[in-house]
Amino acid sequence: MGMTTKKRSLLLFFSFFFAFALRLLAQNSEPLILDMVHHNPGEAPYKTKYNDPAVIKEMGYNGKVYFLFESPALAINWESVDKDILPKGTEDRKWVDEKAAQIKKMHAACKAEDMAIYAMSDLVLFPKRLIEKYKIEDTFGNPNDELTKKLVRAQINEMFEQFPDLDGLVVRIGETYLHDAPYHKGAIDDKTNPEKTIIPLINILKEEICEKRDKQLIFRTWGAFDTNMDDYLAVSEGVEPHKNLIISIKHCEGDFHRANNFSKVIGKGRHKQIIEVQSAREYEGKGAYPNYIANGVINGFEEHARMPEEQINSIQEFVDTKPELYAGVWTWSRGGGWEGPYIKDELWCDLNSWVMAQWGQNTDKSEEFIFNRYATERLHLKDDDVTKFRKLCLLSAEAVVRGRNSTYRDMNPWWTRDQGIAWPMVVKGELEQKRNLVQKDESIAKWKQIVKLAKSIDWDSEETKNHAIGSAEYGLKLYKIYRTLVYMKYADDNGNTKDVKKWIKAYDKAWADYNKLAEKYSTIATLYTQDYKRHIANNADIKVNKLR
Numbered sequence: 001m002g003m004t005t006k007k008r009s010l011l012l013f014f015s016f017f018f019a020f021a022l023r024l025l026a027q028n029s030e031p032l033i034l035d036m037v038h039h040n041p042g043e044a045p046y047k048t049k050y051n052d053p054a055v056i057k058e059m060g061y062n063g064k065v066y067f068l069f070e071s072p073a074l075a076i077n078w079e080s081v082d083k084d085i086l087p088k089g090t091e092d093r094k095w096v097d098e099k100a101a102q103i104k105k106m107h108a109a110c111k112a113e114d115m116a117i118y119a120m121s122d123l124v125l126f127p128k129r130l131i132e133k134y135k136i137e138d139t140f141g142n143p144n145d146e147l148t149k150k151l152v153r154a155q156i157n158e159m160f161e162q163f164p165d166l167d168g169l170v171v172r173i174g175e176t177y178l179h180d181a182p183y184h185k186g187a188i189d190d191k192t193n194p195e196k197t198i199i200p201l202i203n204i205l206k207e208e209i210c211e212k213r214d215k216q217l218i219f220r221t222w223g224a225f226d227t228n229m230d231d232y233l234a235v236s237e238g239v240e241p242h243k244n245l246i247i248s249i250k251h252c253e254g255d256f257h258r259a260n261n262f263s264k265v266i267g268k269g270r271h272k273q274i275i276e277v278q279s280a281r282e283y284e285g286k287g288a289y290p291n292y293i294a295n296g297v298i299n300g301f302e303e304h305a306r307m308p309e310e311q312i313n314s315i316q317e318f319v320d321t322k323p324e325l326y327a328g329v330w331t332w333s334r335g336g337g338w339e340g341p342y343i344k345d346e347l348w349c350d351l352n353s354w355v356m357a358q359w360g361q362n363t364d365k366s367e368e369f370i371f372n373r374y375a376t377e378r379l380h381l382k383d384d385d386v387t388k389f390r391k392l393c394l395l396s397a398e399a400v401v402r403g404r405n406s407t408y409r410d411m412n413p414w415w416t417r418d419q420g421i422a423w424p425m426v427v428k429g430e431l432e433q434k435r436n437l438v439q440k441d442e443s444i445a446k447w448k449q450i451v452k453l454a455k456s457i458d459w460d461s462e463e464t465k466n467h468a469i470g471s472a473e474y475g476l477k478l479y480k481i482y483r484t485l486v487y488m489k490y491a492d493d494n495g496n497t498k499d500v501k502k503w504i505k506a507y508d509k510a511w512a513d514y515n516k517l518a519e520k521y522s523t524i525a526t527l528y529t530q531d532y533k534r535h536i537a538n539n540a541d542i543k544v545n546k547l548r
Helices: 005-028 053-059 091-112 128-133 146-162 194-211 229-238 294-299 315-321 347-361 367-378 384-404 430-456 462-493 497-514 540-547
Strands: 032-038 063-066 116-122 125-127 168-172 184-186 216-220 245-250 272-278 326-335
Touching (some): 053 347, 168 194, 194 229, 272 294, 294 367, 326 347, 347 462, 384 430, 462 497, 462 540, 497 540
Parallel strands (some): 032 063, 032 326, 168 216, 245 272, 272 326
Antiparallel strands (some): 125 184
């Protein structure tokens, strides 16, 4: 039988009321606006203003995430379990105690600013002495193992007992970094398996952190259940929601690459979600050149405009359609990846971080409104210069995606990263080749516009002017190198020896021009290097020399 008019009206009323109540609940809960400095593993920590809680508080953040090697997981003494795990007087105990003193000092500075304190920790991570003593080398990475479960619970207990200022943990299982943890060992079995690993681990942590201690657990999806919808929904169903449990999701799938898919799991499931954003993009210069990504993250990148209309393709749409799931924004103001480039001026990552922090707590304001506030309040630009600065920044997003990849993902994004360049990896096909080369030319044209705009703006100081123009030139000259390599790659693939020689000549000139930048601009970042090979299987310069 059909639904009566009265029943239909009641159903519409309750649907409206329920949606209104959810929106009201979301508006009344303050979002988490967190920042983390992702130091290069194995290197000296970054010297950056974002290490200072007072600085990020002034930017709009209400919490700080301390990096993996600043985590209490490395600084507890395990005495509640066994005093022989880290005996007093040993080198590893001395190291742990020094680490604890360092972390407590950091936490005190954070609390002095009334900022929430979160520690990112790899799990499962135990002292080497513990693993050896209990002979659990083959089992400690299994969260279903009874002894492992007991030890994880004991670890959580000691972390919050010995570091009472800790407001919550950010848990990562996608990788385990041990570069600055000489006395610890980590492992996780079946890290992408919801039933065997993810669900049981979250449930243990939820019980210990969220329920027993009323602290917060932020569990990262990356490298575990961020790209498979069935896995994400299985975790969502397998773990009961809790007010203190938040799922962390990068705005794009996989690593922070332009042209990667927008994360399909954003807005799905039953759990609150905090969105991860990298401000100084590790595959895109690390802040060495203009690269404004906040607009794309908030409003949607151009490459995501082709997504089906019913799918969420921006954080603004997520907040508008699923406000009850929005838990906040988490930026990496600095860091990610390995080694350089190393920046001296933090302008471009500051822009991304400030806009994300301010918008994250004022999602009823447009990204453009927040951006214009940055231009006027922090850069002291006026009138037409605000318009020029916005045009420059929006062009930078267009130039970057076309120069490193294409808006159709015609290249493998891993071909250039950190301070190095590999031989280009391209998608095969005539259409893809033509489209890719057109976009490489478009990228250079846009970079030239960026340089022209940087020179035309009336900056508030000579130092800012020098850096804005120098970093824009840095982008133009680097992307000219990229362009020569992509053209050379296709010429070689097509057996066009004449064009290969032409592009080798252009490649040499592009590098010579790029290497002169520091002579003119004092605050630009360190340069990409031709001999860089870390995590790059096929160094571009080696290939070019073979073609000479």
